[in-house]
Amino acid sequence: MTEVSFExxxxxxSFHNNPPVLTDVSFRYAGSGAVGYLxxxxxxxxxxxxxxxxxxxxxxxxxxxxxxEASRNRKAALWNVGALIETPEPYPTLNVHEALDTxxxxxxxxxxxxxxxxxxxxxxxxxxxxxxxxxxxxxxxxQRVSLAATLxxxxxxxxxxxxxxxxxxxxxxxxxxxxxxLKRDHLILMSSxxxxxxxxxxxxxxxxxxxxxxxxxxxxxxxxxxxxxxxDVEFAQPVPPSAMTPLRAVATSVVALSERRWRxxxxxxxxxxxxxLGLCQTIGPVVQFANTSLVLEEAYLELIPKTTEPV
Amino acid sequence: xxxxxxxxxxxxxxxxxxxxxxxxLQHWRIVTFHQLGHYLRTNRFYGLLGFVSxxxxxxxxxxxxxxxxxxxxxxxxxxSEYLSNFLSYTGLWVxxxxxxxxxxxxxxxxxxxxxxxxxxxxxxxxxxxxGRYTAAALVTLAIVGTSYxxxxxGAIYFFGAPSVPWSLxxxxxxxxxxxxxxxxxxxxxxxxxxxxxxxxxxxxxxxLYVGFTTIQAVVELAGIEPWFSLSYAGGAMAAILDTxxxxxxxxxxxxxxxxxxxxxxVTEGLEIKAxxxxxxxxxxxxxYQRKESTG
Numbered sequence: 119m120t121e122v123s124f125e126x127x128x129x130x131x132s133f134h135n136n137p138p139v140l141t142d143v144s145f146r147y148a149g150s151g152a153v154g155y156l157x158x159x160x161x162x163x164x165x166x167x168x169x170x171x172x173x174x175x176x177x178x179x180x181x182x183x184x185x186x187e188a189s190r191n192r193k194a195a196l197w198n199v200g201a202l203i204e205t206p207e208p209y210p211t212l213n214v215h216e217a218l219d220t221x222x223x224x225x226x227x228x229x230x231x232x233x234x235x236x237x238x239x240x241x242x243x244x245x246x247x248x249x250x251x252x253x254x255x256x257x258x259x260x261q262r263v264s265l266a267a268t269l270x271x272x273x274x275x276x277x278x279x280x281x282x283x284x285x286x287x288x289x290x291x292x293x294x295x296x297x298x299x300l301k302r303d304h305l306i307l308m309s310s311x312x313x314x315x316x317x318x319x320x321x322x323x324x325x326x327x328x329x330x331x332x333x334x335x336x337x338x339x340x341x342x343x344x345x346x347x348x349x350d351v352e353f354a355q356p357v358p359p360s361a362m363t364p365l366r367a368v369a370t371s372v373v374a375l376s377e378r379r380w381r382x383x384x385x386x387x388x389x390x391x392x393x394x395l396g397l398c399q400t401i402g403p404v405v406q407f408a409n410t411s412l413v414l415e416e417a418y419l420e421l422i423p424k425t426t427e428p429v
Numbered sequence: 430x431x432x433x434x435x436x437x438x439x440x441x442x443x444x445x446x447x448x449x450x451x452x453x454l455q456h457w458r459i460v461t462f463h464q465l466g467h468y469l470r471t472n473r474f475y476g477l478l479g480f481v482s483x484x485x486x487x488x489x490x491x492x493x494x495x496x497x498x499x500x501x502x503x504x505x506x507x508x509s510e511y512l513s514n515f516l517s518y519t520g521l522w523v524x525x526x527x528x529x530x531x532x533x534x535x536x537x538x539x540x541x542x543x544x545x546x547x548x549x550x551x552x553x554x555x556x557x558x559x560g561r562y563t564a565a566a567l568v569t570l571a572i573v574g575t576s577y578x579x580x581x582x583g584a585i586y587f588f589g590a591p592s593v594p595w596s597l598x599x600x601x602x603x604x605x606x607x608x609x610x611x612x613x614x615x616x617x618x619x620x621x622x623x624x625x626x627x628x629x630x631x632x633x634x635x636x637l638y639v640g641f642t643t644i645q646a647v648v649e650l651a652g653i654e655p656w657f658s659l660s661y662a663g664g665a666m667a668a669i670l671d672t673x674x675x676x677x678x679x680x681x682x683x684x685x686x687x688x689x690x691x692x693x694x695v696t697e698g699l700e701i702k703a704x705x706x707x708x709x710x711x712x713x714x715x716x717y718q719r720k721e722s723t724g
């Protein structure tokens with residue numbers, strides 16, 4: 119199988135005489151995995167995705183999907199790409215099956231494969247009845263149909279702009295599980311404000327603000343860099359404060375968050391982290407030892423406010 | 430996976446889906462059927478079809494009420510004259526259909542989420558345009574064909590099937606098809622230019638109906654043949670059926686003052702309509718290709 123990739127090279131975009139939305143953004147990812155694209159509203163995340171799929175033309179630089187620029191050859195660039203950008207709306211007059219059928223045929227699937235793919239998506243995403251018209255669906259159902267359209271034909275590059283927006287918590291879990299499975303042999307670029315989602319799904323992170331890349335790194339590196347000396351531990355059973363006494367010899371502070379959850383501050387070294395984990399396991403079964411979601415949120419807040427002054 | 434890495438993909442166990450290369454022609458068919466499926470379920474299609482059917486039925490009913498003898502007398506005992514008069518509203522139907530089905534055919538991609546569904550598929554934009562244009566032409570033809578159907582039924586009822594000039598009627602329908610294509614080309618061009626679908630529909634109606642008619646009247650007053658006007662070219666649909674066709678009429682208005690009235694010849698009408706298609710359709714494709722999804 120040909121290796122799939124997405125790449126932006128010195129990419130800049132401005133509209134008319136306004137300040138640039140993107141300035142000299144560059145990154146390239148290939149193979150498989152998930153990349154989280156983070157930044158505040160107006161940072162340029164959606165603009166980047168639009169430039170990749172050719173919905174916008176770069177002011178400067180290049181955007182490649184599988185080595186091809188969509189602004190030059192849309193058909194070839196998008197052949198192996200599924201994109202969920204903004205809020206896609208299939209015609210409300212069509213039913214779910216018809217909406218997905220068009221996508222399948224456009225991507226070169228046979229009639230049998232389309233039916234198989236629609237059934238697969240129906241199962242994966244708990245789609246509404248296939249005969250129901252799009253116009254009659256709830257927002258969440260429409261979002262799931264749009265996500266299904268992104269997946270029909272199994273394109274290997276997935277560009278997802280806030281893929282869980284408009285979904286209820288159960289649907290979000292469903293989508294996160296799906297993406298975790300897909301990232302094993304798909305390349306995913308996912309913009310999101312949901313730190314938990316990014317933590318659970320992504321291997322790599324790109325922080326963007328005011329159209330500039332602030333940081334690119336692996337999720338665990340970003341987490342370590344930011345909040346090295348703090349972990350949250352969650353036990354399977356409630357733990358009395360007296361049981362936490364052995365930890366106080368190693369941790370600089372031990373704070374109860376609930377009966378089962380505790381926040382431990384320490385010197386940040388791996389050796390102490392290992393000792394703390396060992397001690398926790400002697401107290402009781404540990405469900406979770408690091409809350410990287412919180413850590414990422416803090417990383418986000420640490421990076422972004424510095425540059426969110428009005429330009 | 431790391432930036433610039435080439436980590437081998439870890440198979441998920443799912444077999445890749447077999448996908449055939451899709452030609453532009455196949456994409457055109459896919460888009461046409463997709464768009465047609467949409468149009469045929471819209472209120473605007475049934476509304477316009479119902480309206481045309483209602484007006485045609487009322488016309489026919491009033492003629493039946495007047496009686497065969499009266500209608501024959503009024504139409505100079507010629508079925509072609511009857512058809513020519515019955516179809517005099519066809520231009521309006523074409524313009525309304527073109528506005529309803531073409532006026533927002535492209536702008537819908539940039540003002541609603543429809544573009545985020547279709548424009549991210551591996552289909553060239555000119556092919557998308559071609560598919561939508563074909564679908565719009567087919568539904569417009571259904572509307573116009575309905576009017577022709579009523580006209581044919583009336584001609585058979587009042588004059589008998591043998592006296593109906595079928596070849597001329599078919600020729601008139603052919604001109605109506607070309608007129609539809611020309612009007613749709615203008616509508617698509619407006620749609621590629623305007624961002625709001627409702628504005629696209631409105632501007633198309635205003636441009637094709639009010640605009641052209643007004644300009645035509647003004648230039649005729651100035652003694653100039655309105656050869657550039659699409660509504661002028663639309664006259665060819667009736668002209669082909671008119672046995673007493675007159676291209677130029679000079680009407681005296683007073684002392685040394687004349688008003689010259691032009692009616693498009695069939696050839697002239699065909700040329701003007703073809704010209705509109707040749708200018709506005711490629712222009713639509715160019716504008717659509719260049720348009721960005723900034724919303």
